Amino acid sequence: MSTKQQNINHQSFSEAAIWGLMRQIYDPEIPVISIVDLGIVRAVEVSSTVNNLNPKIIITITPTYSGCPAMDVIGMNIRMSLLEHGFKNMEIKTNLSPAWTTDWMSAEGKEKLRAFGIAPPNPSQSVCSPAQFQEEEVVQCPHCNAHNTKMVSRFGSTACKALYQCNECQEPFDYFKCH
Numbered sequence: 001m002s003t004k005q006q007n008i009n010h011q012s013f014s015e016a017a018i019w020g021l022m023r024q025i026y027d028p029e030i031p032v033i034s035i036v037d038l039g040i041v042r043a044v045e046v047s048s049t050v051n052n053l054n055p056k057i058i059i060t061i062t063p064t065y066s067g068c069p070a071m072d073v074i075g076m077n078i079r080m081s082l083l084e085h086g087f088k089n090m091e092i093k094t095n096l097s098p099a100w101t102t103d104w105m106s107a108e109g110k111e112k113l114r115a116f117g118i119a120p121p122n123p124s125q126s127v128c129s130p131a132q133f134q135e136e137e138v139v140q141c142p143h144c145n146a147h148n149t150k151m152v153s154r155f156g157s158t159a160c161k162a163l164y165q166c167n168e169c170q171e172p173f174d175y176f177k178c179h
Helices: 003-010 015-022 071-084 107-116
Strands: 041-046 057-061 090-094 149-153 161-166 172-176
Touching: 015 041, 015 057, 015 071, 057 071, 071 090
Parallel strands: 057 090
Antiparallel strands: 041 057, 149 161, 161 172
C-alpha cells in the first residue's frame, strides 16, 4: 500500500480534509490566491460508502463569470489534486446561480491580491443609484496606498479586472472589479 493510500485510509474522508486540499489549488490567472479564497468553491460533499471505501467527492464550483476561460484548468486541477490523494470517485459540478460575487472572496484573499499588486474589489454598495454607474470608481493603489488613481481601461489582463494607474507613484495596476 502506498504512503498516500495509507494517509487517506487514516483520514476520515471528512469535508474539512477536502476543503484543505481545495485551499492548496490556486487560480491559474492569479497564482497567489486559492480557489477557496477566491470564492469559486461553493460546496464540498463527501458521500459515505460501505466501510468508508471509495467515497464519492462532489465539489461545486461557480465561475467568476460565465465565460471564464480558467474554469477548465481549475476543474482539471481539482481532479488532479483529488487523484493525487487517492480519491477516484469524484464529480465536479458547475453552478451558475446564484452568480459569483466578489463578496464571496475571503478577507485573506483580498489581502493576498493587494500584496501581489492587484487592487482588491471595493466593498459592495448596499444601495445603487444610476449616478454611480456614470462615475469612475475610486480605487486605492496597491503599491503606495494612494487614492488618487485613474482608470486606463475597463478591462485589464483578464475580463474580471480593470487597468488603473496611480497618479502619485505613476505605477499601473489591475483592479479586481466588484461584481
